[in-house]
Amino acid sequence: xxxxxxxxxxxxxxxxxxxxxxxxxxxxxxxxYLSTSLAxxxxxxxxxxxxLRDLGYVEGRNVVIEYRDAEGKVERLPAxxxxxxxxxxxxxxxxxxxxxxxxxxxxxxxxxxxxASAAGDPVTSGxxxxxxxxxxxxxxxxxLTADLVGKRxxxxxxxxxxxxxxxxxxxPGALGERTEKDYLKATDVAGRALGVRLQFVxxxxxxxxxxxxxxxxxxxxxxxxxxxxxxxxREHRRLVDLAAKNRLPAVYTSREFVDAGGxxxxxxxxxxxxxxxxxxxxxxxxxxxxxxxxxEQPTKFELVINLKTAKALGLTxxxxxxxxxxxxxx
Numbered sequence: 001x002x003x004x005x006x007x008x009x010x011x012x013x014x015x016x017x018x019x020x021x022x023x024x025x026x027x028x029x030x031x032x033y034l035s036t037s038l039a040x041x042x043x044x045x046x047x048x049x050x051x052l053r054d055l056g057y058v059e060g061r062n063v064v065i066e067y068r069d070a071e072g073k074v075e076r077l078p079a080x081x082x083x084x085x086x087x088x089x090x091x092x093x094x095x096x097x098x099x100x101x102x103x104x105x106x107x108x109x110x111x112x113x114x115x116a117s118a119a120g121d122p123v124t125s126g127x128x129x130x131x132x133x134x135x136x137x138x139x140x141x142x143x144l145t146a147d148l149v150g151k152r153x154x155x156x157x158x159x160x161x162x163x164x165x166x167x168x169x170x171x172p173g174a175l176g177e178r179t180e181k182d183y184l185k186a187t188d189v190a191g192r193a194l195g196v197r198l199q200f201v202x203x204x205x206x207x208x209x210x211x212x213x214x215x216x217x218x219x220x221x222x223x224x225x226x227x228x229x230x231x232x233x234r235e236h237r238r239l240v241d242l243a244a245k246n247r248l249p250a251v252y253t254s255r256e257f258v259d260a261g262g263x264x265x266x267x268x269x270x271x272x273x274x275x276x277x278x279x280x281x282x283x284x285x286x287x288x289x290x291x292x293x294x295x296e297q298p299t300k301f302e303l304v305i306n307l308k309t310a311k312a313l314g315l316t317x318x319x320x321x322x323x324x325x326x327x328x329x330x
Contacts, residue, residue, distance in 0.1 A: 029063045029285050032084030032111075034104055035095040037072045040233045041256060045095065047271040048116065051278025070100075072234055074173075077103035085111060091284050093277060094118070094140070096230050098125045098176045105138050112290045115140035116277040117270055119228050120179035122295055131295040139290040140280060141273045143298060146182040149227070150190030152266050155303070156223050156251045157194050159264065159310075159321050165197045167221035167248070169212060169239075172202055174229035183227055206235050213242045224250035226257075236260055249313055258304040258329060263313065268298035302326040 038045060049059070057063040066087055068080035081103045084092050092108070094101035094115040101115035105127060115138070118127060122142050128134035157163055168187055175183060184200075191198040199219050201212045216224065224243060226232055232239060233254065240262045243250045252258065252265040280293060306329040310317050322328060 027062070029057070029091075030087070030089040031063060031065045031281060032087065032089035032092040033065050033067045033095060034070075034077065034081055034084060034092060034100055035068065036070045036074055036077065036097060036100050036230045037234050038067065038069045038095075039071075040096065040230050041254070041270060044117075044270045044274045047274040048093070048095075048278055051275035052281070054275075055278060055282045057278075057282075072231055074099050074103075078106060081107035091281055093281065095274075097174075097228075098122075098127065098179050099174070101127050101138065101140070102176060108137065110137060112284045113138045113140070114277055114280040114284070114290070115142070117268070117273045118142040119175050120146045120182050124182060125176050125179045128295055131297075133291065134293070134295055135291040137290050139293045139295055141276055141296045141298075143228075143268045143273070146179070146186045148267060148301075149183060149186040149225075150193070152225055152251045152253075153187070153190045153194055153196070155264065155266055155321065156225060156249070157196060159251075159305075159317050160223055160249055160315065161318070163196065163222040163249075165199060165219065165221050165223075166191070167199045167201050167216040167219070167224045168227060169201050169203065169224060169232070170227045171229040171231055172204070174227075174231065187225075187227070205231070206238065209235070209238060209242055213246050213248070216248060217246055221248065224248045226250060226252050228253045236262075244309070244312065247313060249310075249315060255302060255304045255327075258306045258309075261309055262306060263309045263315075264303070264305045266303045267301065269300035269302050272300045273298065304329065 066089055068084055070076040070080055077100060085108045091112040092104050094104045094113060096117055098118045101118050104113045122128045127138055199221055201215050203212050236257045237260045240257055240260045249263045252262050253267045254270055255265050258265045303325045304327045305325045
């Protein structure tokens with residue numbers, strides 16, 4: 001080997017670690033993003049992306065997100081989850097609800113899954129075996145909103161003193177069988193404790209909305225509470241319009257209803273949950289096992305009240321309720 005070849009060989013040896021390091025630094029992570037409907041709440045999906053950016057992930061540079069949108073048709077979720085598994089993504093994010101997370105879990109027992117806002121208790125719904133140590137390939141953040149049903153009813157009765165009959169709008173199958181039973185039981189218990197009669201009104205889709213509100217009027221419901229369902233969030237403007245048309249004060253699960261003209265909403269801050277989901281993804285991409293990451297519960301809740309709507313309904317919200325609001329829309 002002559003002197004020139006020796007120098008080149010030394011340079012090649014010296015450059016090898018840097019090349020390997022550069023290759024590692026530019027490794028592109030692939031995230032599967034399974035959603036029942038990306039149109040439901042765009043701000044929450046953006047919150048997840050912002051959470052990734054805050055952690056140094058830039059789409060197209062060091063991360064690719066494979067989106068799969070069921071467009072409100074939950075029966076499509078199993079096939080969409082299977083597509084993400086076939087793509088061999090590094091982690092699947094189940095963007096909304098227990099049903100989405102269960103579809104992902106049924107599609108794979110090995111790929112890591114992070115649920116961003118599973119409704120109810122993930123243990124009773126079968127997502128994990130334990131909140132502190134989930135085991136398996138699934139972890140994430142839950143809303144535990146079955147416990148909030150009573151809180152919403154309480155706020156409604158305080159905002160409308162003397163209300164005696166409350167309609168409860170529900171979409172059968174929206175939450176998964178176990179979680180749905182928890183919600184219905186919690187609603188019934190809360191109604192009894194508050195001394196109000198509950199009128200459960202079921203819908204199967206938006207085509208049933210007009211009939212549902214006619215049923216509420218027919219039984220002389222004095223107010224309305226809406227149980228969680230992604231379809232309701234997707235159709236939130238129409239539900240709010242129908243409540244106004246039928247002069248029904250209503251409490252909802254999340255703030256987009258109030259932004260659209262609904263009276264009030266109380267629940268977890270979903271944008272915060274989705275931002276925190278990005279932290280789970282980051283840990284898993286760096287080698288953590290889902291089963292070792294505890295399931296987290298909401299840390300931020302928000303009560304939002306629309307006084308413009310209250311005025312249109314002829315209501316005066318008591319100062320004691322307004323004082324508890326995180327935001328009051330004038």
